[in-house]
Amino acid sequence: MYNLFTNVSAWMIPAIIVFIPLYAALRRKVPVYETFVEGAKDGFGTAINIIPHLVGMMVAIGMFRASGAMELMLSAVRPLFDWIGIPSEVLPLGILRPLTGAGSLAFTTDLIQTFGPDSMIGRIASTIQGSTDTTLYVLTVYFGAIGIRRTRYALKVGLFSDIVGFFAAIFICLYIFG
């Protein structure tokens, strides 16, 4: 089953890369190379526009983690987790996941390494990591690229779904693997 999935993933991108220009050239007579270059030009500027936004966010998140402020925030919630019966080792993931993709992936890997991939903690961490994306990164990049300054309710919606997803992942794992 896993082989099937990895094969599908491995073939997907080459298939797309071949299909799009081939279809365009044969069916629509599109000058494929020139069109590619024309469209690709936009990519550079867009990526450069994102730099200030990403630097601002990553500085704040880096400081927050290094200062111990995040750990302080977690220690306030930890007793509640113990009381409900949720393994509190996964708690930092709840805060890391929406903030930093690389940071939460590193933390998940560490949990898997420490407790084993088939432990309850390993399964919960894998599920949390896989089920949502890095909200703050997505917001910074997508809105930064087009210069949106007033994000209205977008962040609230993203963080709300992160919280729901975090607890859903925990309770689904406790139910399925428990």
Added chain:
Amino acid sequence: MVNWIWLFFIVASVVVAAVNGKMDAVTQAAFEGAKSGVTVSFGLISIMVFWLGMMRIAEDAGLLRKLAAMLGPIVRMLFPDVPRNHPAIGYIMSNLSANLFGLGNAATPMGIKAMQELQKLNPDPATATPAMCTLLALNTSSITIIPTTLIAIRMNYGSANPAEIIGTTLAATFVATSAAILADRWYRRKSPPPQVKSKRRAGITTPSPDQGGEAVV
């Protein structure tokens, strides 16, 4: 809200670091963060340039319009204020499909391109439209079918069944995405679209700061 979160992170970090005596680490983390912000952006250049080139071919060949037509009803329900034949729909569809199949590096350029198309429909370029918020909500909750990275990590650490988390991830992702869509709907109804305001304000050149939404950056 982003303003306040950003400010909170920085102020809290310095205050806590002062108490813990971790000032050096915080200073270092700040510049490390700045560096990784640039590194990540530079990493984006190559995939943005490549996929935007590919997608331009797809757009000129009419493939995006086909994709949009295929899944039209769902998109019309989620994005009622985007015209049916607008190119944004095609890019939104490709962004969502790329997410679905776990093609992370293709999803971002297509999402950004979709945002740029939505920006063309935006009467006030500094304020997010409801459609942009919906697209963002779908991307932050990320509907992924196969979490390939995690399966690889689990395999690496000798899991007996690395793929056993596909079911739980799918269920959790479904719950998170449903929550995102519901919350988005709720806020969309609660806050009036910016179009109405800008029509009323047509001709006024200085935008007033209290014009709905939250000031960010």
